Amino acid sequence: MQQKIPVLLASFLLGMCLISGVSVEAQSPIEGPSWTLGWATDMDSTYIVDMDIDWDAEGEIAVYVENNRMTQLELTLEYEFDSWVPFTFSGPETFSVAANGNETFTIKFDSVDDEAAREYNPSNISTLTVTAEEKVGDTTASTQEIEGEVSVPKIFDLRPSVTLPEEQLFAGSSIELTAQIINNGNTKDAVKEATVQFRSCPHLSMIGVEELANTVVDPTGAQSGKDTFVTLTLEASTSQPTRVCEVTLSLESEGDEATRSSTFDVDVEAIQADEDDSSSNDDDQDDDDVLLREESNSVPWVGATELLMLLGLVSVLRKSS
Missing domain, CATH: 2.60.40.10 (Immunoglobulins)
Known part of the structure; x- marks a missing residue:
């Protein structure tokens, strides 16, 4: 009887180990491998949104989701900048990735009002945060987020x-x-x-x-x-x-x-040379008029003297006759 006790104890311990192993294997598919959210576009440096002299903005950033699970992954997406930016941005609100799949989606940038765009100093840098949330029913199962720096080019005019x-x-x-x-x-x-x-x-x-x-x-x-x-x-x-x-x-x-x-x-x-000449001519004309007046005035004076002398001579001749 005493010999059976060690045998039974060993059998019990072996059975517990087997049950524990089966339990771990049964739970591993439920816990499963993780999923990954990351930048497909190079975001090691600041991403510059294309913008021209007319303030038309254009560009896009790609994001990848890698799903290493054995089941499909369903995500809810949100996008947020930490400051005002001179462009609009949009991306999908939900995203699905098949089991063991790797899919990408894009965030697109577009234009805003011209004057508003000029209010943004290109020396500034805005941080874009992308948040992906996995939900099971109404419960959040897991969440990941990534950040990247975005700005605009310097425009000169x-x-x-x-x-x-x-x-x-x-x-x-x-x-x-x-x-x-x-x-x-x-x-x-x-x-x-x-x-x-x-x-x-x-x-x-x-x-x-x-x-x-x-x-x-x-x-x-x-x-x-x-x-x-x-x-x-x-x-x-x-x-x-x-x-x-x-x-x-x-x-x-x-x-x-x-x-x-x-x-x-x-x-x-231009300087009016004709007017100067005309003024000079007027002065000369005035001088000529003065001379003419003097000459005209002198002629009658000389004639009167001669007339008086002539009359005197006639009077003397009459008296002598």
């Missing part, structure tokens, strides 16, 4: 705008005009070089153009930028004839090295 005064420009004189340096981009820019050209008017010059180089300009009408105004002096030499002169002021942007211009017309009046 630097150009001059000239306002002419009401006063007339005459040869041998000058006028002051006001020029605004407009920055229609989304970041600060500077004037790399400024030039001026005169069409068919070589006797004109503009003072202050060269000093515009290195002028830093804030975005105009956006991001609380300050307007930039400058005063230029337009001079006409004394040899400038009467003419409508075409003037072109050009600015080269330091940001994109593009040159943009503003062209305007200026009326120039």
Whole structure:
């Protein structure tokens, strides 16, 4: 009897081990391998959404889901930026991945209002968070999220705008005009070089153009930028004839090295040489009139003297006869 006890004990322990092994194998398919959410697009560096000078935004980011389970995976998706961004974004709200499958979905970017887009400084970086939630009924079974940095490119559009005064420009004189340096981009820019050209008017010059180089300009009408105004002096030499002169002021942007211009017309009046000659002729005519008056006045005076002498002579001759 005593020999049967160890045998029964050994059999019991062996049976418990077998039952435990079967239980572990039965539970493993339920726990199963995990699923993975990740970036299919390279997000190691900041993703730049395509944007052109018309503020049209375009782009997409791909996300993959790898399901290593033996059953289909059902996910609910959410997307969120940590700050305002100058574009719209959209992606699927739900996503399914078959057992042992690997599928991708995309987040697409699109345009917003032009002026609104300029309010975003491209030096800023916004963080996009994608959250994937697995639910079983109303219960959240598991959740994963990924983050990536997103921004927009720097857009440059630097150009001059000239306002002419009401006063007339005459040869041998000058006028002051006001020029605004407009920055229609989304970041600060500077004037790399400024030039001026005169069409068919070589006797004109503009003072202050060269000093515009290195002028830093804030975005105009956006991001609380300050307007930039400058005063230029337009001079006409004394040899400038009467003419409508075409003037072109050009600015080269330091940001994109593009040159943009503003062209305007200026009326120039020459020195009136005919009027000066006419005035001189009038003076000469006045002098001639004076001389003529003097001569006309002297002739009658001489005639009267001779007449008196003649009358006296006649009177003497009568008396002597």
